[in-house]
Amino acid sequence: xxxxxxxxxxxxxxxxxxxxxxxxxxxxxxxxxxxxxxxxxxxxxxxxxxxxxxxxxxxxxxxxxxxxxxxxxxxxxxxxxxxxxxxxxxxxxxxxxxxxxxxxxxxxxxxx
Amino acid sequence: xxxxxxxxxxxxxxxxxxxxxxxxxxxxxxxxxxxxxxxxxxxxxxxxxxxxxxxxxxxxxxxxxxxxxxxxxxxxxxxxxxxxxxxxxxxxxxxxxxxxxxxxxxxxxxxx
Numbered sequence: 641x642x643x644x645x646x647x648x649x650x651x652x653x654x655x656x657x658x659x660x661x662x663x664x665x666x667x668x669x670x671x672x673x674x675x676x677x678x679x680x681x682x683x684x685x686x687x688x689x690x691x692x693x694x695x696x697x698x699x700x701x702x703x704x705x706x707x708x709x710x711x712x713x714x715x716x717x718x719x720x721x722x723x724x725x726x727x728x729x730x731x732x733x734x735x736x737x738x739x740x741x742x743x744x745x746x747x748x749x750x751x752x
Numbered sequence: 753x754x755x756x757x758x759x760x761x762x763x764x765x766x767x768x769x770x771x772x773x774x775x776x777x778x779x780x781x782x783x784x785x786x787x788x789x790x791x792x793x794x795x796x797x798x799x800x801x802x803x804x805x806x807x808x809x810x811x812x813x814x815x816x817x818x819x820x821x822x823x824x825x826x827x828x829x830x831x832x833x834x835x836x837x838x839x840x841x842x843x844x845x846x847x848x849x850x851x852x853x854x855x856x857x858x859x860x861x862x863x864x
Contacts, residue, residue, distance in 0.1 A: 678853055684785075684795055684797060684853070686795055729855075740789075740855070741857070
């Protein structure tokens with residue numbers, strides 16, 4: 641049974657720092673892995689999707705890497721800003737277009 | 753504590769038929785959200801309940817979709833009549849406050 645774990649559960653850093661959020665999964669036979677952002681009182685925003693054949697994806701200040709063999713993904717946020725404060729979720733998909741298995745999320749606070 | 757559950761896990765229907773998806777949130781969670789992921793694309797927000805009231809239904813695609821949450825407990829999402837483009841995975845999430853939405857595994861809907 642696939643299990644997704646995110647560490648740390650919460651993180652508070654000063655503005656301007658680079659930071660890394662971690663996501664690990666127990667079954668390496670994933671179809672893809674996604675990172676999402678969840679803002680209080682709002683819906684979910686998809687950030688990056690990494691296919692199983694890919695090693696990383698980049699969007700602006702965000703970079704997500706994937707190491708299937710070790711069951712790990714990282715989300716790197718460069719030059720953090722207060723607006724980056726949110727809960728970040730990772731989820732893996734085991735089969736094409738099917739259910740997602742979610743991590744519990746990392747609550748990120750960027751202090752001005 | 754039981755997590756968010758969704759039923760069925762997979763539904764296959766013909767174009768023009770009606771399907772009802774069900775979401776049982778975590779007990780005590782007043783907030784309930786519906787999302788959908790169509791054909792491997794990013795997840796999109798559909799609507800948000802606070803108890804039995806619709807707080808935000810701006811993401812509902814058209815009037816073929818009807819969501820209800822009678823009594824403020826479980827919620828149903830009915831698609832009537834279903835079209836081919838409705839195929840995808842429908843996710844439900846619940847939360848006790850504006851933070852930390854807990855997601856269900858999703859219901860895969862296939863319209864043929």
